[in-house]
């Protein structure tokens with residue numbers, strides 16, 4: 688059957704500090720540079736969630752976009768928007784909040800929560816130039 692990839696775009700703003708407990712302060716500064724700034728810094732993140740599936744024979748939809756929007760907002764966006772990822776977000780605790788780790792955590796939170804279709808891809812834009820893709 689025809690598989691279709693449906694993507695919805697989201698946006699959130701958050702602060703973080705890139706700092707690994709496994710490295711010394713000097714190593715952290717060398718590895719992360721400005722992103723190791725002790726009090727953190729912010730990003731305007733863009734997020735694309737892609738669902739793969741067959742269009743329903745009756746509705747013609749892979750998943751109801753309103754439903755997808757509500758789930759992503761509830762599971763992800765409200766928890767991170769205008770938050771400090773190192774301090775305010777329980778599911779980011781113990782992780783260096785790089786775009787890579789954020790994408791993996793987002794995937795794990797969304798997986799199994801979609802009523803139709805299957806989660807295909809998380810695409811996270813930390814900046815317009817720095818983009819991470821995770822497909823499980």
Ligand SMILES: [Zn+2]
Nearest residue numbers: 703722728730
């Ligand atoms: Zn940053």
